[in-house]
Amino acid sequence: MSDIYKSLVEIAGEGHVSTQTEELYFYARDPGLMPTHKPDYVVAPKTTEEVQKIVKLANKEKIPIVPMGAGMALTGLIIPLKGGIVIDMKRMRKIVGVNEKARHAIVEGGTSQGALKAYLERNYPNLRHSIPDAPPTVTIAANVAIHGQGRLAQQYGFNSDMVSGLEVVLPTGELCKIGSCSMSPDWFSKGPTLPDLSGLFLGWLGTTGIITKLGLKLYPKKRMRDVEIFVTDREDLVPDILFNLTHTEMVEDINIWFQAKPIMFTGNHHITLYITGDRDEELEFKRKMVWDSLKEFRDRKDGGFMWVLPAMKPTFLDMPQKSITTFADVKKGGGFEYSGPIVLIEKYPMLARNLEEVANKYKLAYSGMARVIGRGHAMMFAIAFTFNRADPDMMQRVKKAGHEGITFAFDHGGIPWKPTVEEQKMAMERMDPNTLKLMKMVKENLDPNGIMNPGNWEVN
Amino acid sequence: MYRLKFDENVCVTCPTSDCLFKCQYIDVDRDTAHNEMMKIIKGEGSFVLRDCVTCYACEEYCKRGNHPFYLITERREEKGMLTASRAITNQWINMCEPQGKYRVGEVKEKALSCCFIGELRQMARGKLFEGIRSSYVLGAEFFCEVVYLHFAKTSIIKERLPKVIENISQLGIKQLICMHDECYGSFTSLAPAFGIEVPFEPIHYLEYLYDRLQELKSEIKPLNIKVAYQRPCSSRLSLDKYHFVGDILALIGAELVEREYQGENALCCGEIIRMTDRDEVANDVQKRNIDDMVESGAEYCVFNCPYCQMALSEKVSKRGIKPIHIIDLCKMAIGEKK
Numbered sequence: 001m002s003d004i005y006k007s008l009v010e011i012a013g014e015g016h017v018s019t020q021t022e023e024l025y026f027y028a029r030d031p032g033l034m035p036t037h038k039p040d041y042v043v044a045p046k047t048t049e050e051v052q053k054i055v056k057l058a059n060k061e062k063i064p065i066v067p068m069g070a071g072m073a074l075t076g077l078i079i080p081l082k083g084g085i086v087i088d089m090k091r092m093r094k095i096v097g098v099n100e101k102a103r104h105a106i107v108e109g110g111t112s113q114g115a116l117k118a119y120l121e122r123n124y125p126n127l128r129h130s131i132p133d134a135p136p137t138v139t140i141a142a143n144v145a146i147h148g149q150g151r152l153a154q155q156y157g158f159n160s161d162m163v164s165g166l167e168v169v170l171p172t173g174e175l176c177k178i179g180s181c182s183m184s185p186d187w188f189s190k191g192p193t194l195p196d197l198s199g200l201f202l203g204w205l206g207t208t209g210i211i212t213k214l215g216l217k218l219y220p221k222k223r224m225r226d227v228e229i230f231v232t233d234r235e236d237l238v239p240d241i242l243f244n245l246t247h248t249e250m251v252e253d254i255n256i257w258f259q260a261k262p263i264m265f266t267g268n269h270h271i272t273l274y275i276t277g278d279r280d281e282e283l284e285f286k287r288k289m290v291w292d293s294l295k296e297f298r299d300r301k302d303g304g305f306m307w308v309l310p311a312m313k314p315t316f317l318d319m320p321q322k323s324i325t326t327f328a329d330v331k332k333g334g335g336f337e338y339s340g341p342i343v344l345i346e347k348y349p350m351l352a353r354n355l356e357e358v359a360n361k362y363k364l365a366y367s368g369m370a371r372v373i374g375r376g377h378a379m380m381f382a383i384a385f386t387f388n389r390a391d392p393d394m395m396q397r398v399k400k401a402g403h404e405g406i407t408f409a410f411d412h413g414g415i416p417w418k419p420t421v422e423e424q425k426m427a428m429e430r431m432d433p434n435t436l437k438l439m440k441m442v443k444e445n446l447d448p449n450g451i452m453n454p455g456n457w458e459v460n
Numbered sequence: 461m462y463r464l465k466f467d468e469n470v471c472v473t474c475p476t477s478d479c480l481f482k483c484q485y486i487d488v489d490r491d492t493a494h495n496e497m498m499k500i501i502k503g504e505g506s507f508v509l510r511d512c513v514t515c516y517a518c519e520e521y522c523k524r525g526n527h528p529f530y531l532i533t534e535r536r537e538e539k540g541m542l543t544a545s546r547a548i549t550n551q552w553i554n555m556c557e558p559q560g561k562y563r564v565g566e567v568k569e570k571a572l573s574c575c576f577i578g579e580l581r582q583m584a585r586g587k588l589f590e591g592i593r594s595s596y597v598l599g600a601e602f603f604c605e606v607v608y609l610h611f612a613k614t615s616i617i618k619e620r621l622p623k624v625i626e627n628i629s630q631l632g633i634k635q636l637i638c639m640h641d642e643c644y645g646s647f648t649s650l651a652p653a654f655g656i657e658v659p660f661e662p663i664h665y666l667e668y669l670y671d672r673l674q675e676l677k678s679e680i681k682p683l684n685i686k687v688a689y690q691r692p693c694s695s696r697l698s699l700d701k702y703h704f705v706g707d708i709l710a711l712i713g714a715e716l717v718e719r720e721y722q723g724e725n726a727l728c729c730g731e732i733i734r735m736t737d738r739d740e741v742a743n744d745v746q747k748r749n750i751d752d753m754v755e756s757g758a759e760y761c762v763f764n765c766p767y768c769q770m771a772l773s774e775k776v777s778k779r780g781i782k783p784i785h786i787i788d789l790c791k792m793a794i795g796e797k798k
Contacts, residue, residue, distance in 0.1 A: 231547040264555035268547045280778070291739050297545075298737045304545030307735050310770050 004061060008043045008085070011053045016044045016091070027068075027078075027086045031328075033337050033387075033399055034076025034420060039066065039086040046091045048167065048175060048212040051109075055210065055451075056173035058085055064454045065171075067206045069110065069142030072134055074338045075420040077146065077205050081455035089139060092212065095119050099186070103127060103218040104164045106187050109141040109211045116140060117319070120218070128152075128221035130159050133320045141211040146418040147203050149380055151253045151274075151319055152219055154246070154372045160202040163190045165215030168201055171208065171447035179215070187215030200442060205418070206453040208446045222276035224283050225252070227316040230271040230294060232303030235349040238269055241303065242345050244293040245273060246376040250286040252276050254372040256379075258352060261365075269352065270306075272316060330365050333388030337398050340380045340417040341409035345372065351381045354408045359385070362397040380417055381409065421455055428459065462618045462654040464534055468501045470526045479518040479528040484727065485741065486511050497528065500535055509536050513738060514543060514610040515728045516696040519649070527653050529609070529696075536612035543736040549611045556607070558623075562599025564631065571633045572665075574598040575640040579766045583787045584639065586796045587679070588672050592637070601627045604638075604646035606694055610732050614654075621646065622656050629659050637663045641764050645697025666704035666764070669790055673711050679794045682713020687789070688758035688781070689716060690749075690772060691726035692765035705764070708786065712793035719756035721749050729768035746775060754779050762786050 008017040018024070019041055028038040040063070045051045058065045064084030071078045080086055089110035096106040098120070107116060113129075114136025120127050130150030132143055143150075144160040156162055165179040165187035178197045179190040190198040201209050230241065238256060245251055252274040259265050275290065277283035297303040308316065315323050328336035343351060352368055359366035369382040383405035385398045406416065406423055410430060416423045428436060440459040446452075471494075480486060480493035486508060488496065499506040509532060518528040536542075542549055556576060563581075565571075572589070574580040574596055584593050602624055608616045625647070628636060638644040647662040673680065689705055709716050721727045727749040734742035753761055753776065761776045763769035763785050773783035784792075791797035 231545070231551060233545075233547040233550065263557060263559070264551050266554055268551060288739075301542045301545045302547075304548040304735065304737055305739075306548055306551060307731055310774070 004057070004063065005041060007057050008041055008054065011050050011057070012043050012045050016046070018042045027071075027080070027088075030071050030074060030076055030078060031334060031336050032074040032076055032420075033335070033395060033402070034079055037079050037081055038083065039080040040083045041085045042088060043085055044088040044091045048092075048169065051087065051092075051169045051210055051212055052173050052175060054085065054087060055169050055171065058451050059172060059449055062449055062451065064451050065210075066453050067109075067142075067210045069139030070112065070135070070137045072138045073142070073146055073418045074336060075418050075423070077418060077453075077456065081421070084451070084454075087210065089141065089210075096213065098124055098127070098218070099188075100124055100127065102186070102188055103220075104187060104215050105129070105218055106165070106213060106215050107140055108213055109139070111140050112137050113140055113143065113320070116216075120221075124218075126221050127218040129216055129218050130156065130162055131319050132159065133324050135325065136320060140216060141214055142206075144202055144214065144216075145204070145206055145211060148418075149371055149373060153380075154254045154374070155252060156217075156219065157374045157377075160198075162217040163198060163202065163214055164188050164217050165190055166198055166201060166211055167213035168209040168211055171449070171452045175212075176209070181215065190215070200446065205456045207443065207457045208452060222282075223278045224280075225274060225276045225317060226283060226287070227308055227313060228273050228275065228287065228290060229306045229308055229316075230273070230297075230303055231268045231306050232271070232297065233268050234302055235269050235352045237297060237302055238271070238348045238352075239346045241271060241294060241297060242348075242372055242376055242379075244296075245271070245290065246372065248286075248289045248293045249375070250275060250289045256348065256368075256370040256372075258356075258368040259366070274317075324369075328386055330386045333390050335387035335389045335395065335398070336384070337387065337402055338382060338384040339402055339406050339419070339423065340382045341406060341414035342373070342378050342417050343381050343409055343412065343414035345376050345379045347409075347412050347414065348379065348381065350412060351409060351414075355383060355405060358401045358404050358408075362401040364394070364397055364401055381414070383409070424457055428457075462622075462656055464527065464530050464614070465653055465655060466501075466527055466531050470524045471497050471501060471528075474524060478521040478523065479526075480508060482521040482724070483512075483518060484725070485513045485515065500531060503535065503538070505539075508532065509539065509541055512536075513728065513733045513741060514612075514693070514736060515733075516609070516693040517724070517726075520696040520699055520724060530614070530650070530653055533609050533612050533614050537614055541612060543610060543612050545737070548735060549613065552607065552611055553613065553616055556600050556603050556605070558600040558603075558620075560601075562597070562601040564598075565596040566594045567597065567631045567633060568595045569632060569634040570595065570637070571631070571635070572596040572637045572639055573602055573604075573628070573643050575638075575643050576600050576603040577640060577766055580639040583785065586791055587676060587794060588669065588787065588790060588796075597628065597631065597633075604640065604643040604650075606642040606646045606650060606697075609650075610736065617650065618654060618656075621651060621654075625651065625656065625658055625660075633660050635661045635663055637665055637668045639665045640694075640766070641665075641692050641698065642694040644701065645694040649697035664698060664701040664704065666701055666708065666786070669787065670704050670708050670711070673708065673790060673793075676794055677711075680712055681793060681795065683789070683793055685714050685759050686717050686757055687714045687760040687762045688719060688753040688756060689722060689762050690729060690764070690768050691722065692763075692768050693728055693732065695726075695764065705786070708790065709762070712790060714760070714762070714789065714793075717753075717756040717758045719752045719758075721752050729765075729771040731767070731771035746772065750776055750779055750781075753781055760784050760789070762789055
């Protein structure tokens with residue numbers, strides 16, 4: 001038994017550390033295409049102090065550390081590329097508190113989206129958070145660390161914009177509070193009006209620290225929620241349609257999707273939009289505003305609202321939406337690759353056409369999906385393919401198609417979301433040299449031994 | 461190529477022009493109604509082609525056996541006039557395209573057609589359907605195509621309906637109990653109007669229900685409830701069977717309330733009007749219709765068409781009226797449903 005194993009057991013306790021082959025097998029992979037790589041140890045701490053001790057141990061021994069939530073980014077971000085210790089955060093799942101009037105929650109770094117949703121439904125039915133369309137086990141901290149988006153992205157931006165404070169274990173083991181909580185008991189701001197240090201951790205994919213606690217902004221939860229779907233056969237009109245819709249300021253979430261099958265969806269682009277209200281009058285007023293905002297397209301017969309039958313509504317109103325996981329297994333065999341560059345909405349038509357071309361070229365099942373971020377400031381355009389892990393040829397085709405898709409997005413001004421290592425490299429090749437230099441300075445100063453999730457955001 | 465059988469002389473000599481004069485969505489006097497119909501017959505432009513909401517009612521208003529609505533539909537398509545957007549129209553055309561995903565039971569000479577509506581298959585249970593339930597067809601291959609009248613696409617009907625009829629015939633079906641009102645209308649009105657032969661006997665499910673309830677008469681416990689009836693658009697294509705609604709309700713002890721929007725004056729459920737991009741008309745129609753049900757003291761809103769039920773269930777419920785399909789109401793009467 002190694003000294004490191006013993007040390008980890010001393011820190012986290014027997015039963016929360018493993019070097020068992022079958023466990024390392026699972027911690028060596030995610031459901032995407034990235035090659036596997038086994039960690040040497042897996043540890044599941046319960047407290048911030050335990051995380052600090054693990055990080056200090058890793059520093060002393062110069063062992064890589066990979067912090068992990070549910071491991072569902074699908075782009076290999078939790079695969080321990082250089083071995084070392086995977087720190088599974090899921091035991092740190094306490095919901096520390098909710099400030100109802102200030103509308104924020106404080107949760108531990110391993111708290112899942114589903115747990116917070118259920119907690120709010122039970123205890124604060126007038127509050128909600130921006131839940132992503134991922135399995136409910138995914139963690140809030142990991143989601144903000146990758147700049148995830150959720151059901152409130154159209155109204156309030158990236159989920160990371162909704163952070164209201166952080167507690168982070170730095171790569172050297174010190175504990176650091178970020179935002180208002182650094183000088184106050186209240187977690188209402190991640191930065192302003194202080195220097196905003198949250199940017200040292202958000203978007204860094206776990207390479208600059210481990211989030212052990214975070215404040216998350218909550219938002220009013222209306223009593224009623226409904227869905228409308230506007231359908232057009234002209235992708236070139238989608239940006240204008242979205243511009244009109246976002247101008248109403250009446251819509252919660254806006255998703256755009258297109259797919260070849262089933263054939264009722266063939267050839268059309270579907271704009272799913274959600275409206276909410278506390279009373280029928282509010283809901284109907286918003287519905288009318290939304291319909292009116294698209295009158296020009298309806299009058300020209302360029303688009304119309306489809307009848308969302310009552311039996312279809314639960315599928316769309318689900319949070320998170322389970323239908324995405326259904327698509328993820330269309331080909332069976334457990335493979336799902338999902339990149340999502342962030343682009344200007346005006347690029348939607350060319351990205352949509354490109355995705356279709358690439359999917360046809362490589363004979364792959366695709367799902368085109370996009371989500372509006374902010375009032376049309378940008379959109380996430382998903383390049384998603386489902387594949388069979390038992391089919392190496394299909395995996396190879398997915399890899400090539402994904403690469404072409406992301407290259408096309410970058411060529412048209414996009415930036416990566418939760419990028420694979422390869423996509424990170426592609427992004428850094430295109431980045432301003434001084435930006436890269438600054439990233440390198442930040443990384444080297446925060447993580448002098450280079451132990452945090454090595455291989456990711458590695459500026460050479 | 462199938463052509464609409466339409467006798468323009470019938471309209472030229474029509475003394476009432478009721479087809480358009482009685483229209484609840486276009487407000488015209490008799491002279492205007494006559495003139496606009498003449499324009500439509502001649503293939504000229506008419507505001508009727510723009511404003512028709514596709515409620516089918518003019519097929520009933522015309523007592524001289526012509527087909528004003530089918531003609532309007534033909535003319536719209538000839539002129540490339542869409543009712544809904546291209547995207548929605550194509551969605552419906554694609555959705556109901558046969559793809560070999562049909563279901564066929566142990567089909568006998570007498571069979572149930574569940575159209576393309578799974579809910580109808582679910583409804584066909586219990587004593588009312590004893591002995592017939594297993595003999596059924598369901599799927600796009602048996603879809604009656606009537607819906608394309610709403611989308612001004614008679615070309616799709618002409619292309620697909622003969623094949624549907626052939627599919628049914630090839631199964632050896634001699635009598636087809638149409639569980640969807642539209643199917644009956646398709647085989648008894650639409651197909652003959654376009655010269656499409658129907659080699660089997662269509663039976664309206666309301667007639668089947670009535671006969672079956674007669675057989676089960678001893679098990680009926682009068683419901684003693686007041687009901688409003690939501691008449692579907694396709695019921696305008698099967699006038700001879702409309703009386704079965706009243707007959708069935710009387711048999712099971714449900715009082716059909718007197719109200720403004722019933723019989724010839726019935727209002728559309730509204731959702732097709734919404735899909736053809738007239739949301740304000742749809743809202744107005746639904747509000748007037750439900751207000752009328754409430755004012756007449758109805759406790760239940762009884763549906764014939766599952767799609768009308770989907771359109772109005774939530775809305776009538778919010779006004780304190782219970783939505784129910786007529787088959788389920790019959791099941792209530794024989795103690796199979798609460």
